[in-house]
Amino acid sequence: MSLKLxxxxxxxxxxxxxVSAYRINPFLIPRPCKEMTPCVELLECEYFKNILTKTRRxxxxxxxxxxxxxxxEMGQEYPKVCCDFPPKELFENDQNDFQKxxxxxxxxxxxxxxxxxxxxxxxxxxxxxxxxxPWMVLIAYNSAEGxxxxxxxxxxxxxxxxxxxxxVENMPIIGVRLGEYDTNNIDRDCVHSYCSPPVQDVYVKExxxxxxxxxxxxxxxxxxxxLSVNANFSNSNIKPVCLxxxxxxxxxxxxxxxxxxxxxxxxxxxxxxKASIRVWPIMICQEVYKNHILITNKQICAGGxxxxxxxxxxxxxxxxxxxxxDGIPRYIQYGIVSFGPKKxxxxxxxxxxxxxKSYLKWILDNIGEDIERTNNDNTM
Numbered sequence: 001m002s003l004k005l006x007x008x009x010x011x012x013x014x015x016x017x018x019v020s021a022y023r024i025n026p027f028l029i030p031r032p033c034k035e036m037t038p039c040v041e042l043l044e045c046e047y048f049k050n051i052l053t054k055t056r057r058x059x060x061x062x063x064x065x066x067x068x069x070x071x072x073e074m075g076q077e078y079p080k081v082c083c084d085f086p087p088k089e090l091f092e093n094d095q096n097d098f099q100k101x102x103x104x105x106x107x108x109x110x111x112x113x114x115x116x117x118x119x120x121x122x123x124x125x126x127x128x129x130x131x132x133x134p135w136m137v138l139i140a141y142n143s144a145e146g147x148x149x150x151x152x153x154x155x156x157x158x159x160x161x162x163x164x165x166x167x168v169e170n171m172p173i174i175g176v177r178l179g180e181y182d183t184n185n186i187d188r189d190c191v192h193s194y195c196s197p198p199v200q201d202v203y204v205k206e207x208x209x210x211x212x213x214x215x216x217x218x219x220x221x222x223x224x225x226x227l228s229v230n231a232n233f234s235n236s237n238i239k240p241v242c243l244x245x246x247x248x249x250x251x252x253x254x255x256x257x258x259x260x261x262x263x264x265x266x267x268x269x270x271x272x273x274k275a276s277i278r279v280w281p282i283m284i285c286q287e288v289y290k291n292h293i294l295i296t297n298k299q300i301c302a303g304g305x306x307x308x309x310x311x312x313x314x315x316x317x318x319x320x321x322x323x324x325x326d327g328i329p330r331y332i333q334y335g336i337v338s339f340g341p342k343k344x345x346x347x348x349x350x351x352x353x354x355x356x357k358s359y360l361k362w363i364l365d366n367i368g369e370d371i372e373r374t375n376n377d378n379t380m
Contacts, residue, residue, distance in 0.1 A: 152314025
């Protein structure tokens with residue numbers, strides 16, 4: 001079989017996949033194209049034609065999803081797509097590119113996202129177990145009453161915390177607390193005869209907000225905090241979470257959120273809670289929020305069941321799921337708590353999470369070099 005004939009067959013196959021998906025999938029909703037963007041048959045769009053004729057079999061899930069995301073209507077024979085230039089991230093989100101990045105080595109892939117032997121697997125609005133999510137971070141702010149914890153984050157390297165931009169921009173951040181469990185306990189946290197190591201309070205050296213963060217639209221709601229000293233990974237209560245740098249398919253159907261419920265407007269629980277929530281196709285949230293705000297493919301739509309939403313999470317905290325890394329099950333952070341309905345945990349009102357994978361290159365570009373200072377002058 002000639003290469004050209006094979007390419008034609010691949011194009012026809014992908015068209016059949018989209019047609020079949022359109023007929024059986026109620027979530028595959030045609031979308032209106034942006035102003036000045038034509039809705040044309042798939043093979044008439046030069047960008048998609050080039051992708052499909054140059055790709056190898058099997059067709060990757062990423063390419064199928066790209067076409068579905070640009071699907072605007074069904075033609076006589078083939079699906080039609082909005083023929084515009086896709087976001088830059090679609091060219092950059094290739095797992096091999098990430099692993100070639102000069103800062104990829106700073107991600108602690110060998111120890112990230114461990115499953116705690118102390119934890120159970122019940123997640124519906126229950127208390128998290130001691131050391132179950134050791135990458136959880138509380139962000140400390142200056143307030144009239146002293147130090148307050150109004151947002152969360154996650155430890156992704158030994159000196160970088162990932163959080164939401166709305167938790168950082170124009171906020172009086174002092175530092176972070178690592179390894180916390182019971183905020184009411186001034187001593188070490190214990191369960192039966194086991195006691196966790198002490199918490200580690202660290203000053204924030206630098207705050208990095210995404211340059212395109214928009215507080216009005218909540219777009220690009222992501223930020224990094226560089227710590228003044230390295231986190232102590234030798235402690236069992238302080239470990240990093242994994243990022244989805246090796247994930248070919250990030251279309252998760254359910255996820256776990258956890259946290260103390262720290263937000264700008266509510267008090268925190270003294271111990272972290274956890275809940276399992278459903279992840280919805282992004283068009284569900286686009287419909288829910290269509291009269292209020294634009295929801296894009298760089299966000300995740302999840303939750304919306306009574307009492308099970310980012311109520312159990314922190315602003316800036318993680319949306320996670322278990323996946324295999326080198327054959328070992330680990331927690332991977334797919335999203336960052338961004339915003340939701342005014343009354344969290346409302347039926348039919350999902351929350352919005354910043355999609356971690358859409359910002360992996362930006363994260364790697366900004367995590368910089370590890371620091372080696374371990375003196376106590378930089379701890380809170």
